[in-house]
Amino acid sequence: MTDQRVLITGSAGVVGTLMRPRLKRDGRVLRLLDLAPQTASDASEEIVTASVTDAEAMASACEGVDALIHLGGHSRENSWEATLDVNINGTQTVLEAARAAGVSRVILASSNHAVGFRRNDSDLPADSSPRPDTYYGVSKAAIEALGSLYHSRFGMDVIVIRIGSCFETPLPLGPRGLTTWLSPDDGARLFEACLSAPSPGYRLIWGVSDNTRRIYSLSEAEALGYKSLDDAEVYAEQLASKPAPTGAAAEYVGGPFCTAPLGVFNPL
Template identity: 40%
Template sequence: MTADVSHDVVAITGASGRIGRRIVPLLDRPGRTLRLVDTDLPDRVQDGPWGEVSDRVELRRASIEDERGIRSVLDGADAVVHLAAQSSERPWEEILRANIDGTQKVLEAARLGGATRVFLASSVHAVGFADVAEVASTPVLVPRPDTFYGVSKAAVEALGSVYADRYGLSIVSARICAYGDGEPNLRHGIAHWLSAGDAARLVEAALALDDGRHHIVWGVSANSPGVCNLSAGRAIGFEPQDDAYAIVRARGLEPEAPPTSGPIGGTFTEPEHPLGERW
């Protein structure tokens, strides 16, 4: 089933972050109000990092750690795109407060405020110890986190599951790998690259759902090596269009081949990235 998106209020937490600032203008369209939620917002939308957006875009300052504040700004939202989080490894207390407790506050506020659809930003680090061969062959991997950050994203997915099953919310947890603001890097994470355009397409697929279920999908573009099994995303209507390898080759360069064995988390599974220490 698909939702009626003829007139929606879509709240976006972490709207000033790396992903939010690029996808906001791509999600801005007639019949939809975008409610941008963050702790660091300008006084006017025109002064923000989102470029040219319409007057349908609202600004609301709030922290996901503030239960009363987040409930206030999510009240009346039809859908929530939850991007706000600690975005890398941190001491456990910081990870717990922002990524786990904060996500629970967002989901509870979404439910109480009337939202029926939620997009949750998960991460490849929720399955960082999975072997690359499993990643290519398995539509949805069981959690094998590589860090406290990865543990928090596995918890985000679990919270999405319980809120879908208990309250009938349609929720998508996207395991984002190597999100890129612009063109893909020649080497780092190229096989797992997610373009801004495909990030917006994935959010749109989540906003169109109305099945009361939880879905775990890859947040990865249609990169030609096919190192991630994208079938779960395609099952909910996510059809990525960008290919990092084609973009790099069009520049006359040959991209690095992806690894054929070892954990997908790469160096984050090794001692040089100890638990609880900032990256």
């Protein structure tokens, strides 16, 4: 049986690091691409040191690939120039390399910040139109549009995941994490559903766990086979003494990103 080869860009980042061990399977090879140094743990991993903005490197990385998980790029607010170069131009470079190589399944990491200025209403649809809160949010809205274009033009199956917050626990995010958390194990379940769903076409889905305080619709992800088994509420007691968001940070999906300075790196 031929191995399934999955290319993961940004594999040394926060989400990539969490997903790498969880997406290992018999009969699957993970091709791990990042600018940061990495070491293969065994023969089921292939290491590529490159930037998503390097068209030649991406073309080579996509050769023989069955599916692509695109996590690469700036994961927080940055200057417009850096955001445009890496997140938007880089994603187009990745998609074009995937198209040329015949990669039929692409999973793109978007963010809640693509709709950051939507209000915190319950059961927010996954395909809500963009209302970005930052340059970073604009780049994620552009990534979603690029995914739609490459599906419509070239028939590529493209699933875009609007990720809430994927960390080991929601604790670094404070009380907001009780709403936005995607547990690493649920993250792996979600990516597996995206990899295995038959002929999904173009889909926008939320990437969150089934949290008690969830405001995001999971019906779109569940239609692909996702089943969340985790809930951030188990951390509620540990966060009880932390100050709750106020003002715009409490009113809008993007939380503190809605008032943070544009173009300035924000660690959370």
